[in-house]
Amino acid sequence: MPQPEVRRSIKRSAVSDQQRRRELALLRQTQQRSDSQNRARRLASSVFTLSSSSSSDLILPDKGILTRAADSE
Amino acid sequence: IAGIELPQKQWPELITSLLSNIHQLQPHVKQATLETLGYICEEVSPQVVDQDQVNKILTAVVQGMNASEGSADVRLAATRALYNALGFSQTNFSNDMERDYIMRVVCEATLSPDVKIRQAAFECLVAISSTYYDKLASYMQDIFNITSKAVREDEEPVGLQAIEFWSSICDEEIDILDEYGGDFTADSDVPCYYFIKQALPALVPMLLETLLKQEEDQDQDEGAWNLAMAGGTCLGLVARTVGDDIVPLVMPFIQENITKPEWRQREAATYAFGSILEGPSPDKLIPVVNVALNFMLTALMKDPNNHVKDTTAWTLGRIFEFLHGSTLETSVITNENCQQILTVLLQSMKDVPNVAEKACGALYFLAQGYEDSPGSPLSPYFQDIIQSLLNVTHRDDAGESRLRTAAYETLNEVVRTSTDETAPVVTQLLPVIMLELHQTLETQKLSSDDREKQNELQGLLCGCLQVIIQKLGASETTKYAFMQYADQIMELFLRVFACRNATVHEEAMLAIGAVAYAVGGNFLKYMQGFYPYLEMGLQNFQEYQVCAITVGVVGDLCRALEEKILPYCDGIMTQLLKNLSSSQLHRSVKPPIFSCLGDIALAIGENFEKYLIYSMPMLQSAAELSSHAVATDNEMLDYANQLRNGILEAYSGILQGFKNCPKAQLLVPYVPHILQFLDKLYNEKDMDDAVMKTAVGVLGDLADTLGTHASTLMNQSVASIEFLEECLSSDDPSIKESAEWAKMAISRAVSV
Numbered sequence: 001m002p003q004p005e006v007r008r009s010i011k012r013s014a015v016s017d018q019q020r021r022r023e024l025a026l027l028r029q030t031q032q033r034s035d036s037q038n039r040a041r042r043l044a045s046s047v048f049t050l051s052s053s054s055s056s057d058l059i060l061p062d063k064g065i066l067t068r069a070a071d072s073e
Numbered sequence: 074i075a076g077i078e079l080p081q082k083q084w085p086e087l088i089t090s091l092l093s094n095i096h097q098l099q100p101h102v103k104q105a106t107l108e109t110l111g112y113i114c115e116e117v118s119p120q121v122v123d124q125d126q127v128n129k130i131l132t133a134v135v136q137g138m139n140a141s142e143g144s145a146d147v148r149l150a151a152t153r154a155l156y157n158a159l160g161f162s163q164t165n166f167s168n169d170m171e172r173d174y175i176m177r178v179v180c181e182a183t184l185s186p187d188v189k190i191r192q193a194a195f196e197c198l199v200a201i202s203s204t205y206y207d208k209l210a211s212y213m214q215d216i217f218n219i220t221s222k223a224v225r226e227d228e229e230p231v232g233l234q235a236i237e238f239w240s241s242i243c244d245e246e247i248d249i250l251d252e253y254g255g256d257f258t259a260d261s262d263v264p265c266y267y268f269i270k271q272a273l274p275a276l277v278p279m280l281l282e283t284l285l286k287q288e289e290d291q292d293q294d295e296g297a298w299n300l301a302m303a304g305g306t307c308l309g310l311v312a313r314t315v316g317d318d319i320v321p322l323v324m325p326f327i328q329e330n331i332t333k334p335e336w337r338q339r340e341a342a343t344y345a346f347g348s349i350l351e352g353p354s355p356d357k358l359i360p361v362v363n364v365a366l367n368f369m370l371t372a373l374m375k376d377p378n379n380h381v382k383d384t385t386a387w388t389l390g391r392i393f394e395f396l397h398g399s400t401l402e403t404s405v406i407t408n409e410n411c412q413q414i415l416t417v418l419l420q421s422m423k424d425v426p427n428v429a430e431k432a433c434g435a436l437y438f439l440a441q442g443y444e445d446s447p448g449s450p451l452s453p454y455f456q457d458i459i460q461s462l463l464n465v466t467h468r469d470d471a472g473e474s475r476l477r478t479a480a481y482e483t484l485n486e487v488v489r490t491s492t493d494e495t496a497p498v499v500t501q502l503l504p505v506i507m508l509e510l511h512q513t514l515e516t517q518k519l520s521s522d523d524r525e526k527q528n529e530l531q532g533l534l535c536g537c538l539q540v541i542i543q544k545l546g547a548s549e550t551t552k553y554a555f556m557q558y559a560d561q562i563m564e565l566f567l568r569v570f571a572c573r574n575a576t577v578h579e580e581a582m583l584a585i586g587a588v589a590y591a592v593g594g595n596f597l598k599y600m601q602g603f604y605p606y607l608e609m610g611l612q613n614f615q616e617y618q619v620c621a622i623t624v625g626v627v628g629d630l631c632r633a634l635e636e637k638i639l640p641y642c643d644g645i646m647t648q649l650l651k652n653l654s655s656s657q658l659h660r661s662v663k664p665p666i667f668s669c670l671g672d673i674a675l676a677i678g679e680n681f682e683k684y685l686i687y688s689m690p691m692l693q694s695a696a697e698l699s700s701h702a703v704a705t706d707n708e709m710l711d712y713a714n715q716l717r718n719g720i721l722e723a724y725s726g727i728l729q730g731f732k733n734c735p736k737a738q739l740l741v742p743y744v745p746h747i748l749q750f751l752d753k754l755y756n757e758k759d760m761d762d763a764v765m766k767t768a769v770g771v772l773g774d775l776a777d778t779l780g781t782h783a784s785t786l787m788n789q790s791v792a793s794i795e796f797l798e799e800c801l802s803s804d805d806p807s808i809k810e811s812a813e814w815a816k817m818a819i820s821r822a823v824s825v
Contacts, residue, residue: 007237007298007303007306008306009297009302009305009306010302010305010306010309010347010348011302011305011347011384011387016482017478017481017482017486017536018536018576018580021485021536021539021540021580021583022583022618022622024489024543025539025543025583025586025622025625026625028543029586029629032628032632033628033632033671033672033722036632036672036675037725037726037770040675040730040732041729041770041773041777041814041818043732043733
């Protein structure tokens with residue numbers, strides 16, 4: 001069993017500002033990564049140039065009811 | 074040696090042969106044997122020792138602790154050995170008779186004539202309180218009597234452990250109540266027995282008594298720990314455990330003592346008040362605080378005793394921390410009293426260092442409460458606040474009581490929470506802090522002691538610059554004001570890297586990330602000078618925080634420079650891949666490295682081609698590891714989810730980076746594995762919301778970039794479709810949004 005941790009006095013702050021700076025920088029980076037990804041996702045896709053001729057039977061959920069997206073085309 | 078050999082079953086006779094010593098008559102052999110058994114229990118895991126041997130060890134230990142044992146040294150060694158053996162005693166604590174016997178012996182040892190034995194016995198009780206909380210109900214009355222007597226009458230080291238027992242029970246109950254949101258159901262693992270609530274009427278008066286046992290100069294001594302400090306800390310935990318119920322029990326003590334001529338009584342009353350401000354509801358506390366606030370402000374200015382002023386300033390900080398802010402319906406701070414509060418705090422920042430430090434802390438929380446509130450009543454005084462804080466940092470005695478650190482921390486919070494109307498003042502602050510950093514770099518030939526202080530100051534200044542740059546970089550109008558300083562500031566940071574100090578490097582690195590975020594593509598001109606330090610940061614396994622921060626900065630650079638980062642990518646990728654393969658690097662850095670691979674791929678697009686053959690196998694093996702990881706505890710599960718999130722972010726970045734490029738075909742061979750990974754995640758059912766959002770996004774990225782190539786394979790994966798459906802009906806708007814996008818991308822892919 002490890003030695004008990006020395007308890008921190010209630011009068012001393014539990015989180016240092018340095019830790020806060022790290023966390024805030026991480027938060028900003030996470031937000032910006034997500035923004036960059038969303039920007040990339042919004043760019044129009046031209047996947048048709050890649051697609052093969054095989055047809056797809058992919059079943060997609062739509063409003064809780066499974067519909068055949070390919071069939072609806 | 075036993076720690077190495079026993080887990081490998083290489084010394085099976087050891088424990089038996091040690092136990093044969095126990096019946097020897099010489100006390101020193103018994104003592105050494107018990108110490109050795111204690112060390113073994115400390116070193117090896119309980120699974121390594123058979124229950125039969127555990128029983129024998131415990132029998133020997135408990136016999137050694139017995140009052141009939143003639144040698145105090147043997148009793149002490151046995152009591153300390155029991156402390157280590159408690160982790161082995163699950164089975165014995167589940168048996169009523171055995172548990173009763175162990176508890177009786179421990180309780181008897183708390184009454185031993187030897188102070189060291191009493192202290193060790195209380196340490197056992199503290200360990201039992203956290204390890205076997207759910208087995209304590211029938212002993213609590215006796216334990217209360219024993220601890221209460223120890224706190225009131227015994228020597229300080231014993232009394233401290235007795236208080237620690239109650240703090241530890243609070244920790245357990247806070248955790249249990251947090252986990253179940255107060256609604257214990259029969260399904261929960263550990264029920265809350267509400268020991269603190271039951272003990273409250275007797276426990277609170279005992280703790281209040283301890284508050285009067287202060288030491289004269291405890292506030293000047295960083296390492297001080299005494300009955301009054303432990304009592305106040307325990308009282309704070311009790312308040313968090315029981316909430317409103319504590320208020321009527323503490324108020325009479327405060328009212329009786331707060332105006333007494335003896336400083337100990339005034340300080341104890343104030344400390345009691347400050348201690349109970351977290352836990353009870355604002356409804357219960359605000360009326361009390363409204364009555365007390367004026368008194369506290371006057372005490373902070375006029376009380377003749379520094380200790381009272383210190384505790385008063387700290388209590389004001391706690392009031393602002395818990396009873397002020399936009400999330401509360403009513404705040405104790407109004408536009409009317411704000412100016413008076415501010416005047417008092419700025420004045421107190423000129424007081425002796427320990428009082429000034431607490432005044433800075435109070436201002437920190439006052440500013441924090443105005444976060445995101447335009448028209449902050451602090452705005453008209455913003456310049457004065459900044460100037461007062463700078464004055465504190467320049468005090469000759471700012472090195473005492475961590476005053477300088479507190480002043481910079483408060484300055485940072487004041488800047489973070491500032492509004493548009495005070496942006497010009499923040500902009501003016503930038504060259505002031507830059508000049509201070511410049512001055513530290515000009516000082517030559519320092520003694521090692523002075524160099525340490527210098528490094529600390531440089532860390533604080535870089536931290537402050539980071540906060541200012543991040544603030545100015547966040548809005549278009551202020552960003553341009555920052556631009557004019559960018560060259561000079563980068564020059565300063567590069568000079569800072571020449572100083573060999575991990576904290577300073579970390580702070581400068583964080584600040585450079587903020588510069589990249591603010592200046593965008595213009596950062597290219599700094600890359601040549603900065604790159605060697607970037608590489609150095611990525612190689613810093615020893616101070617892994619520096620490495621982690623540097624990985625984050627690589628992400629910032631990718632977003633700032635986009636494809637212009639390409640010339641540096643060979644070097645960066647080589648280092649990142651090395652880091653991923655290294656067993657020396659702290660594991661917490663690995664998930665952000667995976668996310669960083671995604672950042673690089675998104676920035677350089679199809680140029681990532683040459684890194685695919687290295688990074689994809691690495692992602693695959695990490696994916697397998699993270700989906701097979703047996704999440705034995707919450708910490709392990711958290712880590713597995715961080716790893717999964719990093720891997721998925723890497724896939725997302727790579728897929729989006731190749732979108733609309735002919736080379737996207739190169740990714741097709743990897744699709745089955747990515748889908749398998751997503752299927753496994755879905756089937757494991759233990760991913761958190763962040764992973765769920767990223768995972769469903771990757772499903773969309775596959776379709777978005779690879780069209781039918783991916784959707785044909787997706788069609789074979791029932792889990793993918795079920796997963797998408799589950800995300801579409803999620804309560805979490807960000808998961809739902811990602812899922813809607815994925816659904817659209819898949820629809821588009823299959824309709825081609």
